[in-house]
Amino acid sequence: xxxxxxxxxxxxxxxxxxxxxxxxxxxxxxxxxxxxxxxxxxxxxxxxxxxxxxxxxxxxxxxxxxxxxxxxxxxxxxxxxxxxxxxxxxxxxxxxxxxxxxxxxxxxxxxxxxxxxxxxxxxxxxxxxxxxxxxxxxxxxxxxxxxxxxxxxxxxxxxxxxxxxxxxxxxxxxxxxxxxxxxxxxxxxxxxxxxxxxxxxxxxxxxxxxxxxxxxxxxxxxxxxxxxxxxxxxxxxxxxxxxxxxxxxxxxxxxxxxxxxxxxxxxxxxxxxxxxxxxxxxxxxxxxxxxxxxxxxxxxxxxxxxxxxxxxxxxxxxxxxxxxxxxxxxxxxxxxxxxxxxxxxxxxxxxxxxxxxxxxxxxxxxxxxxxx
Numbered sequence: 001x002x003x004x005x006x007x008x009x010x011x012x013x014x015x016x017x018x019x020x021x022x023x024x025x026x027x028x029x030x031x032x033x034x035x036x037x038x039x040x041x042x043x044x045x046x047x048x049x050x051x052x053x054x055x056x057x058x059x060x061x062x063x064x065x066x067x068x069x070x071x072x073x074x075x076x077x078x079x080x081x082x083x084x085x086x087x088x089x090x091x092x093x094x095x096x097x098x099x100x101x102x103x104x105x106x107x108x109x110x111x112x113x114x115x116x117x118x119x120x121x122x123x124x125x126x127x128x129x130x131x132x133x134x135x136x137x138x139x140x141x142x143x144x145x146x147x148x149x150x151x152x153x154x155x156x157x158x159x160x161x162x163x164x165x166x167x168x169x170x171x172x173x174x175x176x177x178x179x180x181x182x183x184x185x186x187x188x189x190x191x192x193x194x195x196x197x198x199x200x201x202x203x204x205x206x207x208x209x210x211x212x213x214x215x216x217x218x219x220x221x222x223x224x225x226x227x228x229x230x231x232x233x234x235x236x237x238x239x240x241x242x243x244x245x246x247x248x249x250x251x252x253x254x255x256x257x258x259x260x261x262x263x264x265x266x267x268x269x270x271x272x273x274x275x276x277x278x279x280x281x282x283x284x285x286x287x288x289x290x291x292x293x294x295x296x297x298x299x300x301x302x303x304x305x306x307x308x309x310x311x312x313x314x315x316x317x318x319x320x321x322x323x324x325x326x327x328x329x330x331x332x333x334x335x336x337x338x339x340x341x342x343x344x345x346x347x348x349x350x351x352x353x354x355x356x357x358x359x360x361x362x363x364x365x366x367x368x369x370x371x372x
Contacts, residue, residue: 003058004109010050011226018042019231026238032245032299039239040215043222046232112228119224126220130283134182137165145185148194152201158208172268173200174283178217181208184283199251199264206247215239241292248296262300265293 022042026035140146146164153159161181168187175183183204185197207213219236226232248265252258 003054004112005105006057007050007054008108008112010053011046012229014049015046015226015229015231015235018046019234022235022238026242032242032249036239036242036246039235039242040218042235043215043218043239046226046235047218047222115227116224119227123220123224130176133167133169134165134176134184137167137182137184138187140164140166140185145197148198149183149201152198153205156205156209158205162208170283173197173204175204175207176213176283178213181213183208193267195260196264196267199261200268202251202255203247206250207243212243215243241295244292245296245299248300252300258300262297265297265300268293 019042022038025038029035029038149164150159153162158181162175163177163180163182164185165182166185166187170184170186173183173185175181183201219239223232223236248261252261255261
């Protein structure tokens with residue numbers, strides 16, 4: 001239970017610091033790809049730092065104050081103070097949440113455990129539903145669509161590795177799969193013109209090339225273990241937002257047709273409103289919600305970006321800040337729960353015992369002289 005309480009302390013501290021710094025940084029960074037990489041790094045730190053620090057503290061042991069040591073039994077006799085018994089030092093106790101009673105700690109652990117079980121069950125059910133959904137999808141047989149895919153992925157190593165399927169449950173192209181990537185197209189493609197489908201395939205190809213499905217799984221694990229922290233949910237929503245924006249930016253950088261791509265996104269707005277009523281599996285969707293589409297179209301219209309030189313300096317600055325933040329958080333957590341130094345405590349104890357015995361002997365001599 002102590003290890004779990006330490007994990008909760010480190011998780012709360014990590015997400016609070018990471019969320020605060022990240023929310024400030026993304027306001028000054030206009031490059032979507034850099035924002036996305038920054039948020040993914042924050043997700044990794046939010047998971048790794050508390051776990052590693054908890055393991056380190058559990059193995060080395062937390063700090064224990066002096067008063068946790070056993071007292072020395074002393075007796076006053078005719079010859080003064082005599083030490084009759086000294087017990088060994090106690091094992092170090094956990095300093096996690098010392099102001100809470102054991103019952104409160106147990107209740108806190110139970111609440112956290114129930115939340116993790118519920119969130120884990122939801123994540124597993126979505127993964128199972130996604131696997132069943134992909135099995136039920138039918139392969140794409142339309143020659144025009146297959147030819148369009150070959151043109152889009154002409155020079156990509158993913159052209160022959162991706163399985164193209166179709167389903168009536170999706171309203172716009174999406175992709176998924178961890179070991180075997182799958183690209184799902186809507187069975188009913190009325191109102192989806194040739195250019196819009198081409199742009200959607202390019203967008204999904206970026207997802208597949210970056211293996212964003214694994215990042216989506218990482219988000220699910222992060223929100224499962226940190227379900228109680230608002231910063232974890234905020235970071236997950238920002239990852240979803242900037243993942244799509246970074247794909248948009250990469251597609252535009254390779255094609256240069258910003259206006260045509262924005263018109264294609266406009267064509268997905270109506271489909272996004274209809275698709276929002278359905279509970280979709282865990283798939284990376286090229287359209288997203290209507291509000292996300294509106295924000296992405298505004299970014300394309302404004303032409304927000306970052307020059308290459310500024311991008312390099314921004315990447316270096318953000319990486320340095322993240323490393324400093326991680327090191328500072330680990331140092332601060334170590335100061336709260338530092339390893340137990342048995343030798344220093346024992347030396348201090350012996351020193352205090354000698355002072356105590358000296359004072360008691362002086363008092364004993366005065367009492368003896370008065371009695372005479």
